[in-house]
Amino acid sequence: MHNQKVISITIFYCFLIASIASLGSLFFSEFMDFIPCTMCWYQRIFMYPLVFLFLVNLLESDYSIFKYAIPLAFIGFCFSFYHNLLMWGIISDDVVPCKHGVPCSTEYFEYFGFINIPFLSLSAFSLILILLLIGQNKSKKY
Numbered sequence: 001m002h003n004q005k006v007i008s009i010t011i012f013y014c015f016l017i018a019s020i021a022s023l024g025s026l027f028f029s030e031f032m033d034f035i036p037c038t039m040c041w042y043q044r045i046f047m048y049p050l051v052f053l054f055l056v057n058l059l060e061s062d063y064s065i066f067k068y069a070i071p072l073a074f075i076g077f078c079f080s081f082y083h084n085l086l087m088w089g090i091i092s093d094d095v096v097p098c099k100h101g102v103p104c105s106t107e108y109f110e111y112f113g114f115i116n117i118p119f120l121s122l123s124a125f126s127l128i129l130i131l132l133l134i135g136q137n138k139s140k141k142y
Helices: 002-031 038-059 063-088 119-141
Strands: none
Touching: 002 038, 002 119, 038 063, 038 119, 063 119
């Protein structure tokens, strides 16, 4: 019973993080008028469905959530990591898919010298992925 409670709490935290990330991205684009770049759209494609997967799982608990959510979170993590490599200057603007519209290196804001929109995305995907891997480990013991 203890592991089942831990898994439910884990999924709730994943839902909370994915919801905040999704609402935050909508806030930036719809209210702050920050135009998302191509890499940002790719990250949204993998974050938005997680909200609904976690919500459905909170209503009807099913341990198969891990086999659906982990790949989405991992691919989103890869896109956000790649985007951050660009923002950190490790990779060049020439090797990103942002050829039309807003450049992927556009920085709408930066706090403390490193917190920007791509870093927030990387943080969200990282936390979700870590929580999912912990939850998956607990579900196997259950």
